Amino acid sequence: MELNSIQCVSSSDVTDENEIHHHQIQPQFVSSKPHNNVVSSGIHPTTSVNELLECPVCTNSMYPPIHQCHNGHTICSTCKARVQNRCPTCRQELGDIRCLALEKVAKSLELPCKYCSRGCPEIFPYYSKLKHETLCDFRPYNCPYAGSECSVTGDIPYLINHLREDHKVDMQSGCTFNHRYVKSNPREVENATWMLTVFKCFDQYFCLHFEAFQLGMAPVYMAFLRFMGDETNARDYSYSLEVGGNGRKLIWEGTPRSVRDGHRKVRESNDGLIIQRNMALFFSGGERKELKLRVTGRIWKERQNPDGEVIIPNLST
Template sequence: MAPGSSAFKEVVESHPKQMNHKTLKMKAESGTVKTSMSLAEKHSIHGVHELLQCPTCAGSMYPPIHQCPNGHTLCANCKIVHKCCPTCRFELGNIRCLALEKVAESMELPCRYQSLGCQDLFPYYDKAKHEKHCPFRPYTCPYASSECCVTGDIPFLVAHLKEDHSVDMHDGCTFNHRYVKSNPHEVENATWMLTVFNCFGRQFCLHFEAFLLGTAPAYMAFVRFMGEDSDARKFNYTLEVGAFGRKLMWQGVPRSIRDSHRKVRDSQDGLIIPRNLALYFSAGSGQELKLRVTGRIWKV
């Protein structure tokens, strides 16, 4: 059953969205000395930065930076691959370009996500490490599909989910979600659904899907937070499903969408419902699955 199938039905109860919550932003980890530079400095740094790009792979060079006897430089990875200089074809020796390494050590560069809001400068050798964790780096679309590679900030992704993936958007911090499947004996990883909830001025993704837990069919529901992990930890949520006086409940902390949908699912960090229990809660003959998942999100 494909995503967005009409077999999925929802009933949602919600509280009014709280619009006055101030969005918190992480401050970039630094080692920074200043946050702006003159136009002349920018031109100078741009020129030196070009010298620090490997002529062979165009990547940034880090120690050890190598050079051939004619002075042509190349990075350590390319040095392993090539026996001769890619520029002049002269045989490579074991010559380090210590001068360029020293120049790099003295440089400070802006983050690659400067246009997205990161205004700090970083030592050349720390820049790549910072960019891997920069809170201004784009998020990946949380839609659970390997085909979607769209990235952007949270407002952009919210609009993208609504317009391009037809994801349902709801306001409120409580929900009453109904899941209906006509043939519960067909469990595929592609059988899943996504709903976005707006509450406390933030967005949360409710995932519900059928998948194979080892070789056993199961269903799983979990919540992801559209933002950084440091902000996600400021919230808790509960999910529960039940019938006939019996209840299965999960309480947890929403995971940031920095963690992929697959990573969260495979870590089993959510409400897991074995198929035999799901069919019991459905109160039917086992020919149709009818589950009602209720939940709540709150600040801690």
Template sequence: METGGVDSSMLSLNMMEEDEHPHQFSSISKLHNNSQTTTSVHDLLECPVCTNSMYPPIHQCHNGHTLCSTCKTRVHNRCPTCRQELGDIRCLALEKIAESLEFPCRYISLGCSEIFPYYTKLKHETICTFRPYTCPYAGSDCSFLGNIPYLVAHLRDDHGVDMHSGSTFNHRYVKSNPMEVENATWMLTVFHCFGKYFCLHFEAFQLEMAPVYMAFLRFLGDDREAKNYSYSLEVGGNGRKLTFEGSPRSIRESHKKVKDSHDGLIIYRNMALFFSGGDTKKLKLRVTGKIWKEQQNSQGVAS
């Protein structure tokens, strides 16, 4: 299935790697005017230990050497430049200078054209819609980061997730020993429809001491856009069925948060066995579903 193509505009894992310190950023673009002065200020605001830009409180030693608050504990309160004791001296002048600076968002290469004051830039970057996505594949400690097309290729090539085109699906889950329900998770399929991507998850876990199975859909994109879509899930057998209808959750939310919210189709083991024909030796569940796009009213709100 086509995944939208992976071209040279997609970012590699190395390019998209998150900073070690969440309160810092490692790259500042020069201002258009007086670039030489801006470069000098940039150098002053760079921590000599981690080389990231510094935010208040900016510390300094008695000789005027500065460093960020995180690295102050790293160097055991000793100046990394002159080895003098740091104490609790703040470099208020440098903090004040930083207030007058403006810089573009760090995700400018991904499409964000916003420019922010030095001290508000970081807050924007934590919610920027252009920031990279983490891998939504559950059950592994995957550190991948990237945009959506690159993410889809990663799920297909590195995790072996099935790809499917279309807004309807029919999955069959078979387990040889249904009397044992361990904490387990599977990403069954990535769906491509309406020009977007969705991923179907299936869980097995204990809910208040009762063994259950849970299926839910996630949207490969931001939460605001996820609300434009809805989906339904159905499982049944022996003349009975369970249905669920809701909106897919964005992959911006952690897999654990979605699972713990129980926002999906939950099937207790006894009911699952009933759907399987009462066979206690083999569980056979067929999960069907549909994805659709909500109609927008004149205010652009899904209805």
């Protein structure tokens, strides 16, 4: 569904209401402290242990089982299946030969996290390193844009610029917001996603999403907020969303989800303001033939006492 099929009119605490039209990282193997050089068939004497453990196909670190051909060229188990059992170096058949010597060498190594250049100070045994890197706080973030399969990754400042320049996402400052969603023929909308706005609040960034999808057999709309950072920091903030009309209203309060959680994961957990389509059309008034929803909200930072209990919400911007 095209993003410009829905009209979004937005205002914040610092702007007037205006119409808004919405239109892998290859892992780098970080060298550890110098180790004794290893000499084997077809390997130059100055080749480092790190280079020996790099798969020639995917360039990732190799973990058991490490395979080799009859000439001693090695390859990781994942790539072995991809090359039709042919050595990518000499084209000989790989067979089922394990390079047990290289696996033993790997077991003795301690290496820095591959995100050390981003600030991670940790050093791990070779076989623990991979597990850590999948959860490392310094790993890059995925682009949080909804409605497309964007593969861009990076730190938060990089992604903010990417969202602004490449996805033309609306950027606002302030901790309160007011959006109006207008859509003719809303019954035609069965599965659509929009990232409507990125807010800068408390020197942090938050993404507001609005989606239409089927919840079981019921067509619904869902609005939710995601924090551009890790889950630990997301817990420092709370937000509220409110929608209503014809003398009724729905209110949601919760904690923003980290962008580490994809928007599909948030949707599937129902962690946001959910509005059934019939209720949304009731809020819209008229003959229920046009969607006219106004969603307001605010973000605040929780203050905690030494025991970790929330005491007073800080509503300053």
